[in-house]
Amino acid sequence: MxxxxxxxxxxxxxxxxxxxxxxxxxxxxxxxxxxxxxxxxxxxxxxxxxxxxxxxxxxxxxxxxxxxxxxxxxxxxxxxxxxxxxxxxxxxxxxxxxxxxxxxxxxxxxxxxxxxxxxxxxxxxxxxxxxxxxxxxxxxxxxxxxxxxxxxxxxxxxxxxxxxxxGDNPLPSEAWEEAWEEDAAGRWEGVIRTEDGALLSVVDRKPVAVAVGVGATGTETGTALLIHGWGGCQKDWEPVAKGLLRSGIRVLTLDLRGHGRSSLGRAALSLDLLATDAGAVLAGRGVQDPLLVGHSGGGLAALLLAASPPRHSPDTRPVGVRGLALLGTAVHGQQVSAAELALMGSPLFSLVLGIPLLAGRILATTMGPRGPFPGRMDVAAHLAATPPPVRRAYFSLIKALDLRDEASQLSFPVVLMSGGEDRVVPPAVLHEGSRSFLQPLVIDVPGRGHALHVEAPDAVVAAVREIFNEQAANQPATGYGSA
Incomplete structure (x- = not known):
């Protein structure tokens, strides 16, 4: 990879x-x-x-x-x-x-x-x-x-x-994994191999108290899988992950194929394939009843993972999900112009994002908010580090997208979060899409832009904790298969 x-x-x-x-x-x-x-x-x-x-x-x-x-x-x-x-x-x-x-x-x-x-x-x-x-x-x-x-x-x-x-050897039907690191605090870092040969970089962390078995506070609340958006990587989730771990929640993150440390694999890129990848990660780590948290396009993969029947790998799709939190995700109504696709596919765009002054102006204009926030340059760096052909291919996935039918199938808690100054998925677009869900909780975060998991991690942690609290008395959902 x-x-x-x-x-x-x-x-x-x-x-x-x-x-x-x-x-x-x-x-x-x-x-x-x-x-x-x-x-x-x-x-x-x-x-x-x-x-x-x-x-x-x-x-x-x-x-x-x-x-x-x-x-x-x-x-x-x-x-x-x-x-x-x-x-x-x-x-x-x-x-x-x-x-x-x-x-x-x-x-x-x-x-x-x-x-x-x-x-x-x-x-x-x-x-x-x-x-x-x-x-x-x-x-x-x-x-x-x-x-x-x-x-x-x-x-x-x-x-x-x-x-x-x-890319030319027979692949096992089950998820393949290699542990790079597993420490006493319950952190596993490694790769999980998909059926088409992609290697997905994954980090799996358990709350420290749970991992080392100390005290009554060591009860593990549940597991959250965090899926980043186009041009991001799992490092974007670090502030949210730390907050969830402090709350007793196990956290899994991954780099989407072609992003971060994950390879592209051989299969044609699609949202359904990305959902299957996320399912393979859960199956590979033995997770049975996750809460899915997705940012922007990553939220679309999370939604499909929860709602769509399997098309590629029946053994790695869930039959039950604890809840869904979508940050700056539009289930329909997003438009991507030819000019935007050309920009995403341009190596020059990567060079410009490496210049802090220009990167700040570009992200303020295209993503929001107007004012600076800690982590903005990290967002720019991760977007710049994503290979231009990969950026273009991912942004092409949302052309004429409509997942309202899939959204209407969900019967578990759903939280939709919107930044008041989000220029990618404006609040009006997110609110319109929220009508497709049965009883969503819509949270507006004033003064924030598109990268809510970076700009307002505490608000994201609070929303995820609310879903776990709501589901605490419920019986766990049926799992993803054996560990």
Whole structure:
């Protein structure tokens, strides 16, 4: 999977795959390739060590990239990498000290179970010299990620498997997961694999008192799944997540496919597919009676997850939901012009969002509110980091959208929250859509814009807690299947 993009500060990319070999073997293959083996890395690249082997601190490696292919006419990128940190079979960091890039490239290896390795490359670098001009016209970062993904696929085949990054291996019907982190406080961070090979980055947190089993206050109220909107990521939910955890609520967040640290997968993008992804996350983590919280487009996926019959994966759709909270979500009536889609698909838009003054003005005009708020630059950064083709594809999903029939099917508590200065889904549009629900609670938040989970986290936490309080005496809904 890959994430990131180009901002004023440079490229911030992470590409990852699960390799069908243990870390020691993958490490050997990596060091051999960086030493010039030319066995599996992108054939457009070459590595030439000039001082020590790359797996030794202080080593220098000359890297050349010919976008048109080695031995073919065209431009050539050259830069020198110095190995600055080595943890055998775990981590290799190379700093780019001269040439067309400055910054660093870091390889990380983690055990993924069953003799496999989670291999990632973090590319945090800025173009230098003439490449600065090329980067304004060509998505060099996307080319880097495509090349890295192809290399990881080739390495996987070298070990006799297709792997999640390869896109050509048979996929299990059940959700697949890899734990990156699980600590005493009840935090699990990892990826869940979908049926079409997408890897969804997920964080699952339990209230500390519950996780460590202390005191009578350790009763877990329930579980909330938080789904971000287009151009966001799960980090946007951090203030809300902390508030819910303090209230005794277990919190799951995910990066939608193509956002944050999640990959796109092979299936054609649709709202129904996103709803199925959310269901796979719940099934993979063994959640039985969630409350779904969605922001903007993420609310549409949450609504479909709760109301629509399964189309892709019958085993991962819910048969019962505790409640639904939608923040700045319009179930119908939203329009997306060709000009807006072109803007979302433009790399130039990402560059502009990397300039704080311009980003603040753009978001105040397009999202609201007029005044600044803590977290606005984070919203801009996450929107900029979402690859332009992904942004365009997601915004295309809401053209001529009408989910009023699905909304009318919901019999559990529904809360709709509207920012008084929301310019994406104005209060009038949200209120009109609220008529489709049976008995919704509509909450207006004056002076706030579209990003309510960032601008008014306390109000969102209070609304979610209200749903849990209302449902406290009810019998839990039927679950999603076994953990």
């Amino acid at each position: 890959s994430r990131g993009g180009y901002t004023r500060a440079g490229y911030n990319l992470v590409d990852q795959a699960v390799i069908a070999a243990p870390p020691a073997k993958v490490w050997e293959a990596l060091i051999a390739e960086l030493s010039g083996a030319s066995g599996w890395w992108n054939e457009k690249n070459s590595f030439t060590p000039t001082h020590l082997r790359p797996g030794t601190e202080g080593a220098l490696t000359e890297i050349a990239v010919r976008p048109n292919g080695m031995g073919k006419p065209g431009p050539e990128l050259r830069f020198t990498a110095k190995t600055t940190r080595v943890v055998p079979a775990e981590l290799l960091r190379m700093d780019y000290v001269k040439g067309n890039f400055s910054g660093s490239g870091t390889f990380r290896l983690r055990p993924a179970g069953h003799g496999r390795t989670s291999l990632s490359m973090e590319f945090r670098a800025s173009p230098e010299g003439w490449l600065k001009l090329l980067a304004r016209a060509k998505d060099v970062g996307a080319e880097h990620s495509l090349g890295t993904a192809a290399a990881f696929r080739k390495l996987n085949r070298q070990f006799g498997a297709g792997g999640p990054a390869a």
